Amino acid sequence: MKFLTGNHGTKPxxxxxxxxxxxxxxxxxxxxxxxATFMTMLxxxxxxxxxxxxxxxxxxxxxxxxxxxxxxxxxxxVLLITGGRLGDIFGVKMxxxxxxxGFTLASFLCGIAPNTMFLIISRIxxxxxxxxxxxxxxxYIHYTFHDQERNIALSIYGAVxxxxxxxxxxxxxxxxxxxxxxxxxRSIFLINIPIGIIALLAALPIIQINKATTRGRMDLxxxxxxxxxxxxxxxxxxxxxxxxxxxxxxICGAGSIVFFFLFLHHEQKxxxxxxxxxxxxxxxxxxxxxxGLLIVFAFFSGNAATFFIMAFHLQKFLQFNPLEAAFAYxxxxxxxxxxSILVPKLxxxxxxxxxxxxxxxxxxxxSMMIATFYILLVDLSWQDLIPATFVSGIGQGLVxxxxxxxxxxxxxxxxxxxxxxxxxxxxxxxxxxxxxLIGTLYFTLMKVDQPFQTTASHSFIIxxxxxxxxxxxTGLLLFLLPGNKNKTL
Numbered sequence: 001m002k003f004l005t006g007n008h009g010t011k012p013x014x015x016x017x018x019x020x021x022x023x024x025x026x027x028x029x030x031x032x033x034x035x036a037t038f039m040t041m042l043x044x045x046x047x048x049x050x051x052x053x054x055x056x057x058x059x060x061x062x063x064x065x066x067x068x069x070x071x072x073x074x075x076x077x078v079l080l081i082t083g084g085r086l087g088d089i090f091g092v093k094m095x096x097x098x099x100x101x102g103f104t105l106a107s108f109l110c111g112i113a114p115n116t117m118f119l120i121i122s123r124i125x126x127x128x129x130x131x132x133x134x135x136x137x138x139x140y141i142h143y144t145f146h147d148q149e150r151n152i153a154l155s156i157y158g159a160v161x162x163x164x165x166x167x168x169x170x171x172x173x174x175x176x177x178x179x180x181x182x183x184x185x186r187s188i189f190l191i192n193i194p195i196g197i198i199a200l201l202a203a204l205p206i207i208q209i210n211k212a213t214t215r216g217r218m219d220l221x222x223x224x225x226x227x228x229x230x231x232x233x234x235x236x237x238x239x240x241x242x243x244x245x246x247x248x249x250x251i252c253g254a255g256s257i258v259f260f261f262l263f264l265h266h267e268q269k270x271x272x273x274x275x276x277x278x279x280x281x282x283x284x285x286x287x288x289x290x291x292g293l294l295i296v297f298a299f300f301s302g303n304a305a306t307f308f309i310m311a312f313h314l315q316k317f318l319q320f321n322p323l324e325a326a327f328a329y330x331x332x333x334x335x336x337x338x339x340s341i342l343v344p345k346l347x348x349x350x351x352x353x354x355x356x357x358x359x360x361x362x363x364x365x366x367s368m369m370i371a372t373f374y375i376l377l378v379d380l381s382w383q384d385l386i387p388a389t390f391v392s393g394i395g396q397g398l399v400x401x402x403x404x405x406x407x408x409x410x411x412x413x414x415x416x417x418x419x420x421x422x423x424x425x426x427x428x429x430x431x432x433x434x435x436x437l438i439g440t441l442y443f444t445l446m447k448v449d450q451p452f453q454t455t456a457s458h459s460f461i462i463x464x465x466x467x468x469x470x471x472x473x474t475g476l477l478l479f480l481l482p483g484n485k486n487k488t489l
Contacts, residue, residue: 033141041160041164050185053184054185068119068123070235077234079128080424099136103129103130135420155343162400172188225260229260230429236249283422289410294480297429299430313457327382335395335397338393339395343398352402352481355478363395368392404423445459
């Protein structure tokens with residue numbers, strides 16, 4: 001059961017208050033809106049594989065290539081909450097269709113970019129438009145499904161996030177290897193165009209949520225304060241290693257905290273005056289949501305770090321080609337899919353304990369990965385990783401799929417856009433933090449007084465140990481969630 005949170009505590013409300021009259025095409029509509037999540041998550045990871053090709057073709061510097069990656073992440077992460085609230089004000093369909101059209105156009109601009117600056121600007125536009133459409137996915141689910149159907153839809157949404165994260169690594173390698181029409185790296189952006197056009201044509205008649213779900217003006221001061229806080233936090237987190245962690249970056253980190261507390265103060269004052277805040281702070285009073293955000297941070301920071309350092313290590317030091325690196329991730333994707341398929345039945349039987357089973361398998365999988373790299377070091381092939389990555393993938397599927405559903409299970413329907421924006425923002429920040437901090441550790445531990453490949457292997461193993469601790473931490477944080485083995489949230 002879900003709850004309305006107000007000044008006088010919580011009270012239950014009926015499902016009929018929280019969704020639009022069901023459509024026979026609602027599951028088709030779910031597939032359409034989940035396309036937005038898939039495309040944006042894919043673009044967060046697929047560029048990493050194409051970095052060498054972009055550098056060679058456009059003659060980019062190391063700093064420029066970082067901005068191609070970081071520009072997208074910052075624009076996307078900073079505006080997610082704003083995109084969610086805009087959906088609440090102007091309607092899910094308007095924001096989804098507008099965002100998808102903009103993202104498709106931005107992908108085209110990326111694919112035809114004649115120079116580095118054009119590509120950087122196009123990537124920022126991609127991030128902005130992605131932030132407009134992605135939060136509408138959760139809103140669509142909450143207004144279109146109810147009861148058990150809503151739980152299934154949220155589980156599918158969680159599965160799409162995880163699958164897209166893994167497919168991003170595999171698809172990048174395959175596109176570069178196959179090199180359709182000799183497009184090279186441009187194909188990783190141009191592939192979005194037919195997908196986006198199909199999604200747009202399907203969305204117009206299928207998605208029926210046209211009206212705004214709340215009334216009021218946009219909290220522009222809240223947008224500014226939160227945007228400043230996230231910008232001066234995400235930029236140092238993502239670029240810190242590349243720039244050598246200068247003092248001004250540490251100052252930015254402190255400044256982000258100041259802006260965040262100013263944001264909280266502003267939102268609280270707005271609530272007292274009866275205005276419509278950018279984020280309803282009462283969301284954090286819901287235990288499943290507040291605890292879930294911590295779990296999401298631990299889970300996605302560890303996963304993103306693993307993908308980053310493994311992609312780098314396999315190609316740079318073990319001399320895997322992009323296709324071999326893609327094959328190394330394939331068992332992980334298959335395991336994730338298998339775990340996701342098991343979730344509905346396991347949730348009915350074990351409830352939130354499915355998440356604990358999943359984290360246990362994640363810990364086992366990462367431990368097997370550490371053992372494999374430790375024993376084989378530089379004599380490793382992608383086939384050697386199959387047992388470890390498959391087990392880890394199953395664990396991730398058992399966690400990611402029900403985690404999103406658990407976090408959003410008790411959110412009031414009028415706050416779904418804002419809640420989705422908060423959840424997506426935490427996911428993006430977690431991915432940036434994991435890549436930056438564990439990536440920094442990986443590069444720092446390399447020493448020049450030992451054989452380089454061997455040192456890189458040891459550095460990689462130590463970095464994986466940190467990922468292991470994040471997996472264990474994810475499991476421990478699960479005990480903060482309400483619920484028991486006989487009931488789902």
